[in-house]
Amino acid sequence: MPSELDPKDWNAFRAVAHQALDDAITYMQTVGDRPVWRTVPEDVKKALREPLPETGQPLEQVYSQFKELVLPYPNGNIHPRFWGWVMGTGSPTAMLAEMLGGAMNAHLAGYDQSPSIVEEQTLEWLKQMLGYPMEATGVLVSGCTTANLIGLAVARHAADPEIRASGLGGRQMTVYGSTETHSWAAKACELMGLGKAALRLVPVDSDFRIKLDDLAAQVAADRAAGMQPFCVIGNAGTVNTAATDDLNALADFCEREDLWFHVDGAFGALAALVPKLRPQVAGMERADSLAFDLHKWGYLPYEIACIFVRDSAVHRSTFATKAHYLNAIAGGVAREPLVFPDLGIQLSRGFRALKLWMALKNQGVDAWARAIERNVDDCQYLAARITATPELELLAPVPLNIVCFRYRAPEAEANALNQAILVRLQEDGIALPSSTVIDGKFAIRVANTNHRTSREDFDVLVEAVVRLGSSLLVPAQ
Helix, strand or coil: CCCCCCCCCHHHHHHHHHHHHHHHHHHHHCHHHCCCCCCCCHHHHHHHCCCCCCCCCCHHHHHHHHHHHHCCCCCCCCCCCEECCCCCCCCHHHHHHHHHHHHHCCCCCCCCCHHHHHHHHHHHHHHHHHCCCCCCEEEEECCHHHHHHHHHHHHHHHHCCCHHHHCCCCCCEEEEEECCCCCHHHHHHHHCCCCHHHEEEECECCCCCECHHHHHHHHHHHHHCCCEEEEEEEEECCCCCCCECCHHHHHHHHHHHCCEEEEECCCHHHHHHCCCCHHHHCCHHHCCEEEEECCCCCCCCCCCEEEEECCHHHHHHHHCCCCHHHCCCCCCHHHCCCCHHHHCCCCCCCCCHHHHHHHHHHHCHHHHHHHHHHHHHHHHHHHHHHHCCCCEEECCCCCCCEEEEEECCCHHHHHHHHHHHHHHHHHCCCCEEEEEEECCEEEEEEECCCCCCCHHHHHHHHHHHHHHHHHHCCCCC
16 A cells, blocks of 8 residues: 555656756746845735645645745745845755755765765765865765854863763863864854853953964963863854864874873865965964864765764764674665764764765865855955055954945944945845954955855945945935
8 A cells, every 4th residue: 555655646746846956946947036135924924824734735836836835935044135244045956956955865974875885985085175184084064053063062072081981970071262263162052061151251362263372371370270281172154253273283282291182173174275376375274173064165965074083993982882683684775884973973964965976076176166165256356456445444353355444424423324234235135245253343244155155135235235334324414
């Protein structure tokens, strides 16, 4: 008897599926013809908040509702003028891979299967791309919050392997990063039982890089107070300004002080693909662990990130566990061990590697490198336009792909004015940068990981900010 969960009429299903694929391709092809973002209308919100479906509806009807209620109202990150936070844009090839991966629905714990080989191969490619030691182990995860958490967990285990069995035992272990470190670090310390107080945030210099003398003083003070420093976080591209710490100097410091060196390279790590940008992340390859996203400067759909650990033995011993039902046996699909659960948190894992494998094979690393280089060059273009526009001012250096600026106004009005400008940019569908605060100043923040952006899009942004600023600024009485 056929399952009720498979189509009763495969030809009818095929027709809807073909229409959905055609619509998806058109949707991506014409994305620039639509506003960057528009709010979800109240009637749509109401329609989406519906009772639990007790019985099924025809697929044609469900798909029609998707096209009407869901498809028109995303946050806009595939649009050419979306530069909010640090969000990637996805690609048509990777979209196709997502569909094919869903059809296979492979369980990626390991096993004797081609998807496991694909993931292992993509990990080898990534190490080669970034110049990370080939003997390192790695695993694909959902995003850099998880990747960084795994790196910090391995660092803690390296400092004391008995923690898995006995816990912290009242000790205060401490981890160090700059004040520009992403919020994942505080969350990881909380989740790991270290407590948020374990995270020592060290001041930065005028280029927003960690001050090494202050770091050394903080580590020494903590040791003198009976605490146990165990890890230093280096940033390869901070989320506020894309600053990169002196990674070689941090690697030297960690070697001298016998500390684990972890690099958060969420987007900045992939700058290594561009010869002229590679010096900015020099020293990254010396990290004991390295985390980075592929749904940012890898231009892949959400979610996919990676964590590498130099010492494969300590990596495995941090997470490996035993269960009779997971043992490898002499033959069959379980002849291969379940490798990936020993390298991270998940046992059940999806086929994330397929979109990476297909995108790299279809596009090539050189295409990624050119897109990254263009993103950075275009941010230099934007910075130059801002500098040449009297009404605007830069608020931070532009070493990579993030530009923080504002409309000039009397200091008492500037923050509120620039926030109003940002809201108008978004709500009018013109462009979608996000915001941050630099030295107490509200900044319009452009993070360019968008392979669809042109310089004409940045011209639109500059002209719109000047126009909106002029119209919103209340003249002094």
